Amino acid sequence: SYELTQPPSVSVSPGQTARITCSGDALPKQYAYWYQQKPGQAPVLVIYKDSERPSGIPERFSGSSSGTTVTLTISGVQAEDEADYYCQSADSSGTYPWVFGGGTKLTVL
Amino acid sequence: EVQLVESGGGLVQPGGSLRLSCAASGFTFSSYEMNWVRQAPGKGLEWVSYISSSGSTIYYADSVKGRFTISRDNAKNSLYLQMNSLRAEDTAVYYCARVNSGYDSYYYYYMDVWGKGTTVTVSS
Numbered sequence: 001s002y003e004l005t006q007p008p009s010v011s012v013s014p015g016q017t018a019r020i021t022c023s024g025d026a027l028p029k030q031y032a033y034w035y036q037q038k039p040g041q042a043p044v045l046v047i048y049k050d051s052e053r054p055s056g057i058p059e060r061f062s063g064s065s066s067g068t069t070v071t072l073t074i075s076g077v078q079a080e081d082e083a084d085y086y087c088q089s090a091d092s093s094g095t096y097p098w099v100f101g102g103g104t105k106l107t108v109l
Numbered sequence: 110e111v112q113l114v115e116s117g118g119g120l121v122q123p124g125g126s127l128r129l130s131c132a133a134s135g136f137t138f139s140s141y142e143m144n145w146v147r148q149a150p151g152k153g154l155e156w157v158s159y160i161s162s163s164g165s166t167i168y169y170a171d172s173v174k175g176r177f178t179i180s181r182d183n184a185k186n187s188l189y190l191q192m193n194s195l196r197a198e199d200t201a202v203y204y205c206a207r208v209n210s211g212y213d214s215y216y217y218y219y220m221d222v223w224g225k226g227t228t229v230t231v232s233s
Contacts (some may be wrong), residue, residue, distance in 0.1 A: 097218035098156035
Protein backbone atom coordinates (compact mmCIF):
# COMPACT_ATOMS: atom_id res chain seq x y z
CA SER A 1 0.00 0.00 0.00
CA TYR A 2 1.07 3.57 -0.65
CA GLU A 3 2.78 5.53 2.12
CA LEU A 4 3.47 9.17 2.88
CA THR A 5 6.36 9.88 5.25
CA GLN A 6 6.49 12.80 7.65
CA PRO A 7 8.94 13.57 10.47
CA PRO A 8 7.35 12.79 13.84
CA SER A 9 8.22 16.17 15.29
CA VAL A 10 9.45 19.65 14.45
CA SER A 11 10.32 22.34 16.99
CA VAL A 12 10.74 26.06 16.43
CA SER A 13 10.82 29.23 18.48
CA PRO A 14 8.11 31.87 18.09
CA GLY A 15 8.69 34.08 15.09
CA GLN A 16 10.86 31.54 13.30
CA THR A 17 9.96 29.53 10.22
CA ALA A 18 8.76 25.95 10.53
CA ARG A 19 9.04 23.54 7.63
CA ILE A 20 7.25 20.20 7.69
CA THR A 21 7.98 17.74 4.90
CA CYS A 22 5.99 14.89 3.43
CA SER A 23 7.55 12.38 1.06
CA GLY A 24 5.90 9.94 -1.32
CA ASP A 25 6.74 8.36 -4.65
CA ALA A 26 3.57 9.60 -6.35
CA LEU A 27 3.81 13.21 -5.25
CA PRO A 28 5.27 14.39 -8.59
CA LYS A 29 1.97 13.28 -10.17
CA GLN A 30 -0.56 13.94 -7.42
CA TYR A 31 -1.59 16.98 -5.42
CA ALA A 32 -0.94 17.13 -1.70
CA TYR A 33 -3.08 18.59 1.04
CA TRP A 34 -2.31 19.63 4.61
CA TYR A 35 -4.48 19.49 7.71
CA GLN A 36 -3.87 21.06 11.11
CA GLN A 37 -5.24 19.32 14.19
CA LYS A 38 -5.11 20.82 17.64
CA PRO A 39 -5.64 18.62 20.72
CA GLY A 40 -9.24 17.53 21.10
CA GLN A 41 -10.30 19.22 17.87
CA ALA A 42 -11.17 18.10 14.38
CA PRO A 43 -8.67 18.51 11.55
CA VAL A 44 -8.73 21.77 9.60
CA LEU A 45 -7.62 22.08 5.98
CA VAL A 46 -4.76 24.59 5.74
CA ILE A 47 -3.34 23.89 2.24
CA TYR A 48 -4.92 22.24 -0.78
CA LYS A 49 -3.56 21.37 -4.22
CA ASP A 50 0.05 21.69 -3.02
CA SER A 51 0.03 25.43 -2.39
CA GLU A 52 -3.47 26.89 -2.32
CA ARG A 53 -4.69 28.37 0.92
CA PRO A 54 -8.38 28.16 1.91
CA SER A 55 -10.12 31.34 2.91
CA GLY A 56 -9.59 32.14 6.56
CA ILE A 57 -6.18 30.48 6.78
CA PRO A 58 -3.44 32.98 7.69
CA GLU A 59 -0.96 33.96 4.99
CA ARG A 60 1.92 32.61 7.09
CA PHE A 61 0.86 29.12 5.97
CA SER A 62 2.22 28.13 2.56
CA GLY A 63 2.88 24.95 0.65
CA SER A 64 5.33 23.88 -2.01
CA SER A 65 6.24 20.82 -4.00
CA SER A 66 9.52 19.52 -5.36
CA GLY A 67 9.82 16.05 -6.79
CA THR A 68 8.76 13.41 -4.31
CA THR A 69 8.57 15.87 -1.39
CA VAL A 70 5.99 18.47 -0.46
CA THR A 71 6.58 21.03 2.26
CA LEU A 72 4.29 22.96 4.56
CA THR A 73 5.96 26.19 5.62
CA ILE A 74 4.75 28.31 8.51
CA SER A 75 6.45 31.69 8.55
CA GLY A 76 6.59 33.71 11.74
CA VAL A 77 5.31 30.82 13.85
CA GLN A 78 2.94 31.74 16.64
CA ALA A 79 2.14 29.82 19.81
CA GLU A 80 -1.33 29.04 18.42
CA ASP A 81 0.27 27.11 15.54
CA GLU A 82 1.34 24.33 17.90
CA ALA A 83 -0.55 21.31 16.60
CA ASP A 84 -0.30 18.08 14.68
CA TYR A 85 -0.04 18.45 10.93
CA TYR A 86 -1.00 15.74 8.44
CA CYS A 87 -0.34 15.55 4.74
CA GLN A 88 -2.77 13.69 2.46
CA SER A 89 -2.42 12.60 -1.12
CA ALA A 90 -3.16 9.76 -3.54
CA ASP A 91 -1.17 6.89 -4.97
CA SER A 92 0.03 7.22 -8.56
CA SER A 93 -3.07 5.65 -10.07
CA GLY A 94 -5.49 7.57 -7.89
CA THR A 95 -6.90 4.28 -6.64
CA TYR A 96 -6.32 5.36 -3.04
CA PRO A 97 -6.97 9.13 -2.90
CA TRP A 98 -7.09 9.50 0.85
CA VAL A 99 -3.71 8.37 2.11
CA PHE A 100 -2.48 10.26 5.16
CA GLY A 101 1.02 10.76 6.39
CA GLY A 102 1.75 9.72 9.95
CA GLY A 103 1.55 13.28 11.20
CA THR A 104 4.07 15.79 12.54
CA LYS A 105 3.84 17.35 15.97
CA LEU A 106 4.85 21.01 15.74
CA THR A 107 6.13 22.33 19.05
CA VAL A 108 6.54 26.06 19.58
CA LEU A 109 9.32 26.46 22.12
CA GLU B 110 -22.80 28.28 8.42
CA VAL B 111 -21.46 25.10 6.87
CA GLN B 112 -21.62 22.39 9.51
CA LEU B 113 -21.33 18.65 10.01
CA VAL B 114 -22.48 17.08 13.28
CA GLU B 115 -21.79 13.44 14.07
CA SER B 116 -23.73 11.35 16.55
CA GLY B 117 -24.25 7.74 17.53
CA GLY B 118 -20.95 6.88 19.14
CA GLY B 119 -20.65 5.03 22.40
CA LEU B 120 -19.38 1.96 24.22
CA VAL B 121 -20.03 -1.38 22.54
CA GLN B 122 -18.80 -4.90 23.18
CA PRO B 123 -16.58 -6.70 20.68
CA GLY B 124 -18.72 -8.24 17.98
CA GLY B 125 -21.42 -5.65 18.47
CA SER B 126 -22.89 -3.06 16.14
CA LEU B 127 -23.27 0.69 16.07
CA ARG B 128 -24.72 3.17 13.59
CA LEU B 129 -23.14 6.58 13.25
CA SER B 130 -24.95 9.55 11.76
CA CYS B 131 -23.71 12.83 10.36
CA ALA B 132 -26.11 15.74 9.92
CA ALA B 133 -25.12 18.30 7.32
CA SER B 134 -26.27 21.91 7.13
CA GLY B 135 -25.34 25.16 5.44
CA PHE B 136 -24.59 23.65 2.03
CA THR B 137 -26.23 21.56 -0.67
CA PHE B 138 -25.50 18.15 0.78
CA SER B 139 -26.70 16.25 -2.28
CA SER B 140 -23.98 17.88 -4.41
CA TYR B 141 -21.05 16.62 -2.36
CA GLU B 142 -19.19 13.38 -1.94
CA MET B 143 -18.54 12.45 1.66
CA ASN B 144 -15.98 10.52 3.71
CA TRP B 145 -15.70 8.91 7.10
CA VAL B 146 -12.26 9.25 8.69
CA ARG B 147 -11.24 7.86 12.07
CA GLN B 148 -8.50 8.44 14.59
CA ALA B 149 -7.57 5.86 17.19
CA PRO B 150 -6.41 7.19 20.57
CA GLY B 151 -2.98 8.77 20.21
CA LYS B 152 -2.75 7.79 16.54
CA GLY B 153 -3.00 9.45 13.17
CA LEU B 154 -5.85 9.90 10.74
CA GLU B 155 -7.18 6.90 8.83
CA TRP B 156 -9.64 7.09 5.96
CA VAL B 157 -12.54 4.66 6.47
CA SER B 158 -15.11 5.02 3.69
CA TYR B 159 -16.26 7.18 0.76
CA ILE B 160 -19.63 7.73 -0.87
CA SER B 161 -20.41 9.68 -4.01
CA SER B 162 -22.99 12.45 -4.06
CA SER B 163 -25.70 10.17 -5.39
CA GLY B 164 -24.65 7.19 -3.31
CA SER B 165 -23.93 5.10 -6.38
CA THR B 166 -20.19 4.79 -5.78
CA ILE B 167 -18.80 3.53 -2.50
CA TYR B 168 -15.32 2.60 -1.31
CA TYR B 169 -14.00 1.14 1.92
CA ALA B 170 -10.63 0.81 3.57
CA ASP B 171 -9.46 -2.80 3.67
CA SER B 172 -9.57 -2.69 7.47
CA VAL B 173 -13.37 -2.27 7.50
CA LYS B 174 -14.45 -3.89 4.24
CA GLY B 175 -17.25 -6.40 4.78
CA ARG B 176 -18.05 -5.06 8.26
CA PHE B 177 -18.95 -1.40 7.72
CA THR B 178 -21.59 0.06 5.40
CA ILE B 179 -21.74 3.70 4.36
CA SER B 180 -24.97 5.26 3.15
CA ARG B 181 -26.64 8.63 2.78
CA ASP B 182 -30.10 10.16 2.65
CA ASN B 183 -29.96 13.31 0.60
CA ALA B 184 -33.54 14.20 1.48
CA LYS B 185 -32.53 14.27 5.13
CA ASN B 186 -29.07 15.82 4.56
CA SER B 187 -27.58 12.90 6.43
CA LEU B 188 -24.66 10.51 6.14
CA TYR B 189 -24.47 7.18 7.95
CA LEU B 190 -21.96 4.50 8.88
CA GLN B 191 -23.30 1.12 9.95
CA MET B 192 -20.57 -0.69 11.85
CA ASN B 193 -20.94 -4.43 12.49
CA SER B 194 -18.64 -7.07 13.98
CA LEU B 195 -16.79 -4.38 15.86
CA ARG B 196 -13.28 -5.04 17.14
CA ALA B 197 -11.12 -3.38 19.76
CA GLU B 198 -9.04 -1.87 16.97
CA ASP B 199 -12.11 0.02 15.73
CA THR B 200 -11.95 2.17 18.86
CA ALA B 201 -11.53 5.71 17.59
CA VAL B 202 -13.02 9.11 17.08
CA TYR B 203 -15.01 8.98 13.85
CA TYR B 204 -15.25 12.12 11.73
CA CYS B 205 -17.45 12.78 8.76
CA ALA B 206 -15.91 15.09 6.19
CA ARG B 207 -17.05 16.81 3.04
CA VAL B 208 -15.07 15.94 -0.07
CA ASN B 209 -14.00 18.44 -2.67
CA SER B 210 -12.92 16.72 -5.86
CA GLY B 211 -12.29 17.45 -9.50
CA TYR B 212 -9.62 17.69 -12.16
CA ASP B 213 -7.27 20.36 -13.43
CA SER B 214 -3.62 19.47 -13.91
CA TYR B 215 -4.25 16.37 -11.82
CA TYR B 216 -7.24 14.84 -10.12
CA TYR B 217 -7.79 16.37 -6.74
CA TYR B 218 -9.53 15.01 -3.68
CA TYR B 219 -9.50 16.66 -0.31
CA MET B 220 -11.72 17.24 2.69
CA ASP B 221 -12.62 20.86 3.27
CA VAL B 222 -15.22 20.58 6.05
CA TRP B 223 -15.02 18.24 9.03
CA GLY B 224 -17.37 17.48 11.88
CA LYS B 225 -16.21 17.48 15.50
CA GLY B 226 -16.33 13.70 15.64
CA THR B 227 -18.05 11.02 17.68
CA THR B 228 -16.22 8.54 19.90
CA VAL B 229 -16.58 4.79 19.47
CA THR B 230 -15.16 2.53 22.15
CA VAL B 231 -15.14 -1.23 21.61
CA SER B 232 -14.48 -3.01 24.88
CA SER B 233 -15.86 -5.73 27.07
